[in-house]
Amino acid sequence: MNRFRDNVIKRWLPLEQLAAFLTLILGGAVILGWHLESRSLIQVSSQFVPMQYNTALGFTLLSIGLVLHSKFRTVGLLTGLCLAALALMTIAQYLWSQDFGIDQMFMNHYITTKTSYPGRMAPNTAMCFAIMSVLLLVQSCYPNRKKRVPLKSTLSTIVMFLAAPPFLGYLMSVDPVFGWQKYTNMAIHTSSGFLVLSLAHSIGNLRRIDLRQSSRVAIALGWAVFLSFYLFGLQFAESEQKKLGAFLERSADASLSKFDVTMAQSLLAFQRQSERLGRRGVESLESWMADAKDYVLDFQELEAIYLLDDTGEILASFPKGRGFTKSLSFDSYNRPGARLVVTADETSVAALATVFDQRSGRKYHLLYKINPEKLFQDLSKSSRSEDRNFALTVRNHRDHIIYQEPRLQNAQSPLYLSTFRQYQRDEVRWSLYFSASPALMAEIDTNYPELVIFLGAIIGFLSSLAYASTMRTRHLLQLSEIRGKKLEVAIEEKSRFLANISHEIRTPLNAIIGMADIIFSEVKDPILQKQLASIQSSGDLLLAIINDVLDLSKIEAGKLSLENIPFSIDVLLEEVLQALGPKASNNGTILSTNGESLGWTNGDPYRLKQVLFNLVGNAIKFCQEGQVVMSYHEEIRNDQRWVCLAITDNGIGIAPEKLPKIFAAFSQSDELSTRAFGGTGLGLAISQAIVKQWGGYIHVQSVLKVGTTFTVNLPAPKIDPPQSRLIDRSGVGVYSELEILVVDDNELNREIFTKYLAKLGLDADQAKNGHEALVKVKQKNYDLILMDCHMPEMDGFEATRRIKENLGESAPFIIALTASAMKEDREKCADAGMDDFLGKPLKHKVLKEKLLELYGPESLTKTG
Numbered sequence: 001m002n003r004f005r006d007n008v009i010k011r012w013l014p015l016e017q018l019a020a021f022l023t024l025i026l027g028g029a030v031i032l033g034w035h036l037e038s039r040s041l042i043q044v045s046s047q048f049v050p051m052q053y054n055t056a057l058g059f060t061l062l063s064i065g066l067v068l069h070s071k072f073r074t075v076g077l078l079t080g081l082c083l084a085a086l087a088l089m090t091i092a093q094y095l096w097s098q099d100f101g102i103d104q105m106f107m108n109h110y111i112t113t114k115t116s117y118p119g120r121m122a123p124n125t126a127m128c129f130a131i132m133s134v135l136l137l138v139q140s141c142y143p144n145r146k147k148r149v150p151l152k153s154t155l156s157t158i159v160m161f162l163a164a165p166p167f168l169g170y171l172m173s174v175d176p177v178f179g180w181q182k183y184t185n186m187a188i189h190t191s192s193g194f195l196v197l198s199l200a201h202s203i204g205n206l207r208r209i210d211l212r213q214s215s216r217v218a219i220a221l222g223w224a225v226f227l228s229f230y231l232f233g234l235q236f237a238e239s240e241q242k243k244l245g246a247f248l249e250r251s252a253d254a255s256l257s258k259f260d261v262t263m264a265q266s267l268l269a270f271q272r273q274s275e276r277l278g279r280r281g282v283e284s285l286e287s288w289m290a291d292a293k294d295y296v297l298d299f300q301e302l303e304a305i306y307l308l309d310d311t312g313e314i315l316a317s318f319p320k321g322r323g324f325t326k327s328l329s330f331d332s333y334n335r336p337g338a339r340l341v342v343t344a345d346e347t348s349v350a351a352l353a354t355v356f357d358q359r360s361g362r363k364y365h366l367l368y369k370i371n372p373e374k375l376f377q378d379l380s381k382s383s384r385s386e387d388r389n390f391a392l393t394v395r396n397h398r399d400h401i402i403y404q405e406p407r408l409q410n411a412q413s414p415l416y417l418s419t420f421r422q423y424q425r426d427e428v429r430w431s432l433y434f435s436a437s438p439a440l441m442a443e444i445d446t447n448y449p450e451l452v453i454f455l456g457a458i459i460g461f462l463s464s465l466a467y468a469s470t471m472r473t474r475h476l477l478q479l480s481e482i483r484g485k486k487l488e489v490a491i492e493e494k495s496r497f498l499a500n501i502s503h504e505i506r507t508p509l510n511a512i513i514g515m516a517d518i519i520f521s522e523v524k525d526p527i528l529q530k531q532l533a534s535i536q537s538s539g540d541l542l543l544a545i546i547n548d549v550l551d552l553s554k555i556e557a558g559k560l561s562l563e564n565i566p567f568s569i570d571v572l573l574e575e576v577l578q579a580l581g582p583k584a585s586n587n588g589t590i591l592s593t594n595g596e597s598l599g600w601t602n603g604d605p606y607r608l609k610q611v612l613f614n615l616v617g618n619a620i621k622f623c624q625e626g627q628v629v630m631s632y633h634e635e636i637r638n639d640q641r642w643v644c645l646a647i648t649d650n651g652i653g654i655a656p657e658k659l660p661k662i663f664a665a666f667s668q669s670d671e672l673s674t675r676a677f678g679g680t681g682l683g684l685a686i687s688q689a690i691v692k693q694w695g696g697y698i699h700v701q702s703v704l705k706v707g708t709t710f711t712v713n714l715p716a717p718k719i720d721p722p723q724s725r726l727i728d729r730s731g732v733g734v735y736s737e738l739e740i741l742v743v744d745d746n747e748l749n750r751e752i753f754t755k756y757l758a759k760l761g762l763d764a765d766q767a768k769n770g771h772e773a774l775v776k777v778k779q780k781n782y783d784l785i786l787m788d789c790h791m792p793e794m795d796g797f798e799a800t801r802r803i804k805e806n807l808g809e810s811a812p813f814i815i816a817l818t819a820s821a822m823k824e825d826r827e828k829c830a831d832a833g834m835d836d837f838l839g840k841p842l843k844h845k846v847l848k849e850k851l852l853e854l855y856g857p858e859s860l861t862k863t864g
Contacts, residue, residue, distance in 0.1 A: 015203065015204065016201055016204045018200070019066075019199075019200035019201075020062075020066035020067045021063070021067065022193075022196055023062065023063045023193045023197055024059070024063030024067070026056075026192075027058070027059030027060035027063060027193075028056075028060060029041050029056075030055075030056035030059075031053065031056045031057065031060065034053050034056070035107075042111060043111065044187070044188050046113070048113070048188055049113055049114040049184065049185040049187045050111045050113060050115075051189055051190050052103075052109070052115075052119055052121045052122075052125075052184070052187075053104075053106055053107040053109065053119060054102065054106075054119065054120070054121050055121040055122075055187070057086070058087070058121070058125075058129045061079045061082055061086075062083055062132055062133070062136065064079050065078075065079030065080055065083070066139075066197075069136065069140040070139075073141075076137075076140030077137065077140050079136065080134075080136035080137040080140060081133075081137070083129055083132070083133040083136070084129075084130060084133035084134070084137070086129065087126045087129035087130035088126075088130060089102055090102070090103075090120060090121055090126040091126045093117075094123050094126075094183065099117070103117055103118065103119035103120040104118060104119040114184070114185045115184045115185075116184045117184065120184055121184065122184045122185055122187075123183050124162055124163075124166065124186050125190055128159050128163060128194050131155050131158055132197065134155060135155045135201065138152055138155075139152065152201065153201075153202060156197075156201035156202045157202055157225070158227070158228070159194055159198040160194070160195060160198035161225065161231075162194070162228065162231070163186075163190075163192075163194035163195045163198065164191075164195065165231065165232040165235055166186040166188070166190075166191040167188065167192060167195060169235075170188045218464040218465070218468040218471070222460040222461055222463055222464030222465075223460065225456065225459055225460035225463045225464075226456045226459075226461075227456075228456065229452055229455060229460065230453050230456055232452050232456070233449040233452035233453035233456065234449065236448045236449040240446065240448070240449065248419050248434060252390070252419050252432075255434075256432065260425075263340075263425060266299060266351070267339065267340070267351060269295070269299070270351055270353045270366065271353055273292075273295060273353065273366065274338065274353035274354065274355045274366050277291075277307075277355050277364075277366065278355045278356045281357055281360065282307070282315075282355070282357050282362070282364055283359070283360075285307075285316055288307065289316065289318055292318035293318055296318060296319070300374050301374040302368055302369070304317055305318050305366060305367070305368055305369075306366070306367040307364060307365075307366060307367075308364065308365040308367055309362075309364060309365075310363045310364065310365070315364070338351060338352070339352060339353075339426035339427065340352075340426040340427060340428045341426065341427050341428070342396075342427050348369070348370075348372075349372050349375060349428075350369055350370060351367075351368040352366070352367055353365070353366045372394070372402050375403075376392055390418075390435055390436055391434075391436075392432060392433070392435075393405070393432075393433040394430050395431045396429070396430060397428075397430075399431075402430070418433055418435040418436070419433075420433055421434065491553075491556060494553060505546055509539055509542060509543060509840075510749055510752070510840040510841035510842060511749065511752065512535065512841075513535075513539040513540070513543070513841045514753075514844075515748075516536045517536065517843060517844050518755050518756075519532055520532040520533065521759065539841065543841060548682040548683065549682070551610075551682075551686045551689075552665060552682055552685065555685070555686065560693055561693070562603065562604040562607055562690070562693055562694060563603070563604040563607075564602050564604070565602065565603070565604070566600055566601070566602055566719060566721075566722045567602075568599070568721070569598035569599065569600070569601060569632075569643065570597055570598055572605050572608060572612075573593065573595075573598075573612075573630070573632065576609060576612045576616060576630075577591065579613070580613070580616050580617060583617070583620055584620045587620055587621070587623075587624055588624055588625035588626075589620050589623050589624065589626055589627065590626075590628070591616070591628050591630070592628070592630070593629070593631070594630070594632075595632035596632075596633060596634070598632060598634055598643055598716070599721075600718065600719050600720065601717060601718060601719060602716075602719060603694065604690075604694070607690045607694075608690075608694075608714075610690065611691060611712060612630075612645070612647075614683035614686065614687045615647045615687060615710045616630060618683060619647050619649040619651065619710075620649075622649065622651040622708075623650060623651030623652075623707075624651075626650045626707075627649070627650055628649045629647075629648045629649075630645070630647050631646045632644065634716075634718075640715055640717070641716055642713055642714065642715055642716065643716040644711065644712070644713050645714075646710070646712075647709065647710045648708070649707050649708055649709075650706065651707055652704075653702045653703050653707055653708055654708055655704050659700060659702065662684060663687075663688045664685060665681065665685040687712075691713075691714065694714050694715070695715050696712065696713045696714035696715060697713055698711065698712050698713070699711055738762055738783045738784060738855070739765075739781060739783045739812075740757060740762055740763070740764040740765070740783065740785070740786070741764065741765050741766075741767060741773065741776055741777070741782045741784070741785045741786070741812075742754055742757075742764045742765070742766050742786045743766075743767045743768075743769070743770070743772070743785060743786065743787045743791070743796065743799070744766075744768070744786075744817065745769055745788060745790075745791040746788075749788070749840075750766045752842075753842070753847075754766065756842075756844045756847050756848075759844065760847075760848060760851065762851075765780070765782075768791070769791045769792055769793045769794055770791060770794025770795060770796060770798055770799030770802075771793055771794050771799075773787070773799050774794075774799060774803065777803055777812070781810075783812055784812055784813050784814075785803075785812050785813070785814045785815070786815050786838075787799065787815065787816055787834065788817050788818065789817070789825070789829065796816065796832075797828060797832040797834075798832075800814050800816075800832045800833045800834050801832050801833055813835050813854065814834045814835050815835065815837070815838055816834040816836065816837045817838055817839075817842060818837075818839065818840060836850070836854075
């Protein structure tokens, strides 16, 4: 797991360097584009803002610093300080509306698309550079300080979320999101460069944070995410405000233009009326009154029409009875034509038209009193709906309100906007204020800003929570990894200890069992034979315990492996029956078999025999004076042959509550069974592991005090019997003249093996280490060497390699003799060139069977 984590970190670390190289190429390409006047290198599209020269210079400085700061600290500090100065000076220019002369210091800018100041980088670009310069300075000053990792992670995260809104704005075609207010926008390749750098550093920094720092980083990450979404939401709000403002400006211009046309038409109509009255004469008042009535009805904004003499006295009016005295200034009467005039109270709206009576030659005036509410109420009416787009307030030249709509509730809205227009005609000068109406705001407002900020709060919280949870999980995995590694080491040490202690136990045990075996065949005294049989039995029991403990250790370590060699199942079953028959007879148990011939298969005969020895041995042990039947047959399942072996006894049985734990290590049906029948309780656990490793399964059925059946199911493809393994001894003479060499550093072992061979009618030479064996092999042509593996001066592995190298194909057949029982030891024997393997303690019967297998029955002159 440590190796995996190290590989991941090593894989991510170059990512930061790669990001720096990419932005270095980006900055260099844009600088080259400005000098070569290549627009394709400066602008992604002619509609998009170009990357300013100073922005490209900033990327170049930043990338050089990020690439070289680890090896050249001074370079990182210098580039970081230069970049910070450039960014901070740019921000200061925006804040104080100053020009420090840095924007076009290196290049006269000839592309100014969406640029507020030629050559000046966007304010959010300057902020990103300022933050990245701090990150570069921190990395240069504290290259290996893990305490600074949360700060660096927070800085890179802020840059990432500052660069994300412009990038998304380009993708979503939301123009105001590119920049802030009216200032220069951030270019799309600028935002892409910042995203690449910040993402690379965020990933790298997050990998280096330990659990103690994770809580602070989680909080900082959550706030950074929320702040970024908050800024994004404000930019959306600004976008909507701009959209609303633009719409309001257009609506105001259109409405004011329409109002001016309407007012001109009304004044023209008033002028025509005055001309008609002048032609008819003022004496015909009845005709004028009818004409005035029509005008009041046609022009809804008219409240009344007054006929005045040249001094301003009212001669007639329609409707009658409405006074309007002292309403005009004296100068208003002396101007020709129909015109808007200023009333004496300065709050009313009126128009005046001069009448020249052609019959009497006198001058009169028509005064039109206009209702301001009716005059202005249509000014803000929408052409698309019945509702109005804006609320209107009109003030005269003295800032007195002459008209105001009652609905200005939108002034409480955060999106409140208004625009101002000046209107002047004749004597009047009005200031018109158009304010966005709630209906217009509801139409334009999408609630996206509030939604973005709300999502930012949620995502910020979830990001903080997810990061804290991830770090916690990572910490637990690290602890689990450490504990697992310690457990692996402990298991490995235990396995090696057991292997070593097994080797040390097997060596004297070989002498005990071997000598007892030799003496047993030589003495005739029944008492001594019984005593020797007890020694052999105890030795066998001790050997079985050692083998079981070693097998359990392999199972726990996951290192249990099986051979895959051809063998005869029928022969194996017969060997089990013959080996356990005497034990069954001594126990008063009838042992029998029932089944058809199963032929040959590939597998591990030693392990299968071990399983059957455990199952049949247990059945005999728990079935005194009863019967044990070993039945077997084959089945075809999914075009594959399976062998089914069932061992049934009519012994004491197993209680139902004990069955689920029957295959657990050190488990027997009860404590009384352990004391009464003995055993370690490992046989069934080992048998189940072997069967499972084989790809089969084992199960048990039992009735207490009735009996038990263990069934083993194994996949066993049927194969043809292999050719005989007999060694060709043509030209040697009689088989009894086999030349054999016994090599072992233990004198007692050499004596036992020599006596085993003597009982078989075979003589053998001896050597106590590998050096002596090499000398003897040079002096004599041996047919067979029994080679111990672990010896001083030169072990059996090295001796075997040299013999095989020196003699080639004429080398003798070498059988390894070792007390090491681990599979890797057997593999080591094969790698050294040994032809076969026999474990210690070595019994006379096992050696005899091996010689019969290799050389045939003719090789032995005695039965042994």
